[in-house]
Amino acid sequence: MKLSRKFVSDYVSIDVDSKTLAEDMTSIGNEYDSCEKLIPATKLIVGEVIDCYDHPDSDHLHVCKVNIGKEVLQIVCGAPNVRTGLKVIVALDGAELPGGTIHKGMIRGQESNGMICAISELGLEHKFLTPKDIEGIHELPLEAEVGTDPIRFMELDDEVIDFELTSNRGDLLSILGMAYEIGALYDKEVRPMEVSYKEQKESIVGNFTLDIQTENCPLFLAKKVVGVTIKESPTFIKNRLIASGIRPINNVVDISNYVMLETGQPLHYYDADRLGEKLIVRMAKEGETLMTLDSQKRTLSSSDIVIATEKEVVGLAGVMGGLTTEIENDTKNILIESAIFHPTCIRKTSKKVLRSEASSRFEKGLDPRRTYLAIERSCHLLEKYADAKILSGMVEYKNLDISDKKVEISLEKINQVLGISLTKEEVSNILRRLQFPFEEKDAFYTITVPTRRIDVSIKEDIIEEVGRMYGMDRIQGKSMCLPVVPGTINPLRQAKRYLRRKLADLGLNETLSYALTKEEDGFQFTTVRPDSSIEKVKVLDPMSEERTTLRYSLLPSLLSIFEYNKARNLKDVSIFEIGKGFYRDEEGYHEEEKLAVLMTGVYRVGLKKESVDFYVVKGIMEDLLDSLGYRHRYDLVPTAEVKELHPGQSAKILLNNQEIGLIGKVHPSLVKEDIYVMELYLEQLLAFRVKKMQYKEISKYPSILKDVAFVVSKDLSAKEIQAVIKKAGGKLLTDIEVFDVYEGENVGENEKSIAFSLTFQDPSRTLSDEEVMAIFNRIIEEVEKKCKAQVRDK
Amino acid sequence: METQEKKRVIIESLEKDMKEVHSSRECQDLKVKYLGKKGLVTELTANMKDLSNEERKEVGQISNEVKNEVTEKITQLENHWKEEELNQKLEKERLDLSLPSKKFKRGSLHPFQRIIDDVEDFFVSMGYDVIDGPELETDENCFQRLNVPIGHPARDTQDTFYIDAEYLLRTQTSSTQARVMQANTEKTPIRMICPGKVYRRDDDATHSHQFGQVEGLVIDQNISLADLKGTLELFAKKMLGEDTKVRFRPSFFPFTEPSVEVDVTCFKCGGKGCPLCKQTGWIEVLGAGVVHPNVLRMGGYDPEVWTGFAFGTGLDRFAMFRYEIPDIRYLYTNDIRFLEQFDRKDEENEIK
Structure with missing residues (x-):
């Protein structure tokens, strides 16, 4: 809202310079953007x-x-x-x-x-x-x-303050509203508006009818003036319009804008001769058209309110008039419309068509008293500056309550919410400055809220008014007196924080990327099949093709981060992120916390650099799971299901036989670098309970270590051999460790040698050599038999 | 030969042998030669049984003397060589300590998350619960229960990513307020914060379509704006430094009444005025207010009994302030050279 100092000074005296006024208005909640002379030129x-x-x-x-x-x-x-x-x-x-x-x-x-x-x-x-x-x-x-x-x-010696008003203060989109606000600020009186005019004997009543067919128009007033002379406006009107950002056109059009600026009530003047004797207000028919003032053909929809005659639509209510009834240089007789339309309808239409000075006022809601005032003021100015003769009477449709609102509140409540201790006199004084009539009895106020303050209707609004006028910043901060209770962070958040620190300690950089991604990223790096009942979640109105779909996996984001860095010649990338993955199924929408890791290039620095391979990422996975208490409960199951992963180097991570993540190498068809990724589904994972961390007796008896190497088929996994060993070893075999794998000249072409270190121990006694040898031999026998292995070394 | 004479010969021989020794191992050889089972000193007592008691006594005494003397001499020599050898070994093992170390690349925590951690720690220390809320939220929780009914200007669809008629990406963490109030079926006091991601259809140098917010809510009896100010003063000091001051300006939010915008003294210039604060000395960081009675009512709290305050602030901005990051987009670009800068412990309360 551009406020002309000269304009508002018609209604309230201002004793301070404009900069001070702007600052003081800001301190009561009306922020200003700029404060400048209308003509900044000097000398x-x-x-x-x-x-x-x-x-x-x-x-x-x-x-x-x-x-x-x-x-x-x-x-x-x-x-x-x-x-x-x-x-x-x-x-x-x-x-x-x-x-x-x-x-x-x-x-x-x-x-x-x-x-x-x-x-x-x-x-x-x-x-x-x-x-x-x-x-x-x-x-x-x-x-x-x-x-x-x-x-x-030239009367251009004006100053303009541009306010950025909060959306509740529609009343300040008027010079009068500003005058009341400034009056309250500086304890000044608001001068009344001149609205006097002479009426003709001839009346509009009986010669003009209104037909309001929609609830979205609760108030419609029509008055007719005749015999106007269209000419240039007086200088003060032109200058004030310019200072307020509106282009002067001719005296009649300018007066309608001038009155809108003064009262906040948008008006529409029709050429009465072209309009006819009847106006209809209704919702537009779908597909109906209207040529608006700007000579554009608009196609309307059923959510637009229109003003129409029997034969055509003549205006888009609250937004823009139609071309056929506009005021032209030869216009003689005018029908003045002053009405209230439903704010939401106007907002919808104006968003589609045009945000005008009028629509921005309708959207915020209007004071019905101003609807009457604006029509009176129009007549006054048209008579004075356009030689208009005003017909008596007014055609009126009214379907709303214009009575003042009453709010009751105690001094105690005001002080309690603000946290200060005002006296009765202080509060009364503030209400008087606001020009809110009130009665006070035993520190209990009954306040009549003027209709101009459409934003004030409940106790809390009064408290805010008092706070504003007292000065919100004068409230002193207090130490709250509440019971001492421990604050808590939920377990998922705690786990996330723990994992983030752990991964940073392991040398990974935490990233932060967007949840909205390209649609094709949707189910990449997952085992979700296209025919499954799980669907991607898309936004209705995306900003760009790049951000249409909420991600299911975080891995596509991490891969783009790799690409970004690679383009800048940064090829050692070890990153992780914790964020949500989204999807939809028959039950509805879901969002789940996921932890994603991507590693490529050097991860261990020094003279001999070490690059990431599958086992590095596997180690990190184990480190995370072990540190959360899941040691020995998880397992990797090789999979070729994920088409973005290398079929020979990827696996589902299972915990107690439930899939809790994926690990693997990115498929060479996607990238030429060796990139390894992992994703853990944190919510599924953390749903598994863990054993209490608890001291366990350390065995006093020595353990016995035995090494053995087998030559087996290349396809046989260490895990399969381990399973056989474990079963044959029984309770006394406490640990199995692979310590060497060999493929090459000394074994057959499709063979490998794999060496295990076995630990035997009994917590309650020292094992004898014979005992251990017996188990050891049994293990060897079993492995030879079940794994078609030969002992290479023992 | 007299025993005394034999003693002299042995000692002479030993001294001669010792000159030829150049290692601790050769000292061991000497021990064998002199003190071993068939050693020269042992031989002194070889035919004791043929001697008279007196002779035996004399031989015994002398051979003991020889044994002690020989042992001491060899041990001394052995110690000398052991020390010498250790010194050689140490010298040989001398390293060029300036060569590169072996280590993992240093990991880092994202500045945005660091701010969240700090905010959480601060409020937990004040007895607040940290609550998670969904990012895919219902219109009801994100707007309607916050006194923003359908058709309200504050929910202009231009700013909201809708998923369907009912669901949207939350535009504000305030949506969690509504959830917490409803979930608290006992209607007991509430003290909570909800940090997290929010989404708006908006993308430029100062706005990202995804950004972070933290929402705070306190509901109890007799909660006032002064309590809010006291709380935010502590919070601002914690996040931005001890000298930070807080200023309230009246404002408007649909879910609070009265509402305030909260400014803090510019940490760049300390309030004197600079380009960052547009010469005002203040920077707007937070929106807050007393919880609107409609919001309380919809959450099942009787506004005649309960009052509360709520506040919300952007986390990205705090990260930008603290680490002097000039563009919000840097937070989401994930350039390794950016990420690696946040690889250590934060200074305590350091802001300048």
Whole structure:
């Protein structure tokens, strides 16, 4: 909202400078964006061209003698319309104009001591100017006094504060609302608006009918004026519109905007002769069309409110009028519409069509009293500045309650919520400044909230008003007195924090990426099959193709991070992220915390660098699972199901036979680097309970170690041999460790040698050699038999 | 030969032998030669049984002397060589300590998460519970129960990613307020924060379509704006430094009434005015207020009995402030050279 200081000063006196006003308004909740002079140019003076001749050395420049009162300046001027006898705006040496600073100097050998200005050079936006204002220097009326301030003469000596208002303060989208706010701020009276006019004998009543067919229009007022003269508006109206950001058009259109600015009530003036005797307000029919004022054909939908005659739609209610009934230069008779439309409907329509000064006011809600006031004020100004004759009577449709709201609140409640201790007198004084009529009895207030404050309706609103006026920042911070209770962090969050620290300690960098990804990323790096009942979650209205779908796995994100870094020649990438994966099934939407790891390149530095391989990532996986208490409970099951992973180097991670993650090498068809990834489904994982961490007796008796190497088929996994060993070893075999694997010359082509170190121990006694040898031999026998192995070494 | 004479010969021989010794192992050989079963010293007492008692006594005494002397000499020599050998070994094992170490690359924690950790720790220390809420939220929890009914301007669909008519990506962590109030069926006091990711259709240098927020909610009896201010003063000091001051400005949010915007003194200039704070000395960091009675009512709390405050703030901005990161997008780009910078313990309360 651009507030013209001159405009608001019609209704309230302001004793402070505009900057202070802007700051003080901010402190009561009305933030300002800028505070500037309407014409920021300096050192301007009214001059009279007393001589003007062609520049001897130019085909378009003129040399002018300009009387500025104290002296006569020679100024070189290029404007086509400069001539002797003109009153002009002179920018003196040193003047600051939006285009730069004016310096005296020589122009093609002729001294020039300033500049004769066009209006466009003073800093007014071009949309407010005529071509004449842009092309040539401004011609001041002859009564302009030489040597005086031309800005003041033109009544453009205004200042504009641009407020960024909160969405609840629709009332401040009006000069009157601002006047009440400033009045409350500085304890000043608000002056009444002039609304007097003479009415004709002829009445609108009986000659015009309204047919309101929708609930979305609770108030509609129509009044008719006749015999208007369309002409230019008086200067003050034009200037105030310009200061408020609205382009002046003609006196009638300008008055409708002027009254909207004053009262906050948007108006629409129809050419009454083109409109006919009846207006209908209804919802548009789907597909109906309207040619709006801006000469655009709009196709309407059933959520738009329209104003129509029997034969055509004449306006898009609250947003824009139609072309057929617009005010033209030959318009004589006007029908004034002042109405209230449902804010939500207007918002919907305006979003589709145009956000106008009118729609932005309708959207926030209006004060019905202003709907009446605006029509009165219109008549007053039309009579005064457009020679209008006002017909008596008004056609009125009203389907809303205009009575004041009552709010009851105690002083105690106000003080309790604000945490301060105001006295009765202080609160009463604030209510008086706000011009909220009230009664107070035993520190209990009954407050009548004026209808202009549509945002105030409950106790808490009153508390806020009192707080604002007292000064929110004067409230002193207190130490809350609440019972001492321990704060808690839920177990999932604790686990996530633990895992993040652990992974950082293991040398990985934590990343943060977007949950919205490309649709094709959706089910990459998962075992979800296209025909399963699990679906991707997509947003209805994505910002771009890149961000349409919520990710299911975090691995595609990590892979893009790798690509990003690779493009910058950073090829050692060990990263992880914890975030949510999303999907939908018959039960609805789901989101689950996942931990994803991607590793490639060097992970161990030093003279001999070590690069990541499958076993590094497997080690990290084991480290994480072991540290969470799941030792010996998980297992890798090789899988070729995940098409983004190497079929020979990938596995599902199972815990107690439930899939809790994936691990593997990224498929060489996707990337040429050796990239290893892992993803753990944290919620499934952490749902498994773990044993209490508890001391276990350390065996006092020595353990016996036996090594053995088998030659077996290459395809046989260590796990399969281990299972046989474990079964044959029984209870006394306490540990099995693979310590060597060999393939090559010394074994057959499809064979490998695999060496195990076996630990035997009994917690309650020392084992004898014979005993151990017996078990050991049994193990060897079993492995030879079940795994078709030969002992290579023992 | 007299025993005395034999003694002299042995000692002489030993001294000669000792000169030829160059290692601790050769000392062992000497021990065998002199003190072994068939050693020269042992031989002294070889034919004791043929001697008279007196002779025996004399021989015994002398041979003992020889034995002690020989043992001592050899031991001394052996110790000398052992020490010498150890010194040689140590010298040989001398390392160039300046060569590169063997280690994992140093990992790092993301600045955004570091801020979350700090925020959580602070509020847990004040007795708040840290609550998780879903990112895929219902319109009801994200808007309606926060006093933003259907059609309210504050929920302009331009800013919200809708999934369908009912579900959306939460635009604010405040949605968890509604959940916590409903979930607390006993209607006991609440003190909670909810940090997490939120989403809005908005992307430029200062806005990311995904960003972090933390929401705080306290519901109890007689909670006031002064309590809110006291809490936020402590929070600001913890996050931005001891000298930080807090300023309240009235504002508007649908879910609080009264509502305030909260500014903190600019940590760059300390409040004197600089480009970061646009010469005002203050930076807006937080929105807060007294919980709106409609929100309490919809959460099952009687506004005549209960009051509360709520606040919400952007976590990305705190990360940007603390680590002086100029562009929010850097947080989401994941350049390794960016990530690696956050590889150590945070300084205590350091901000400048």
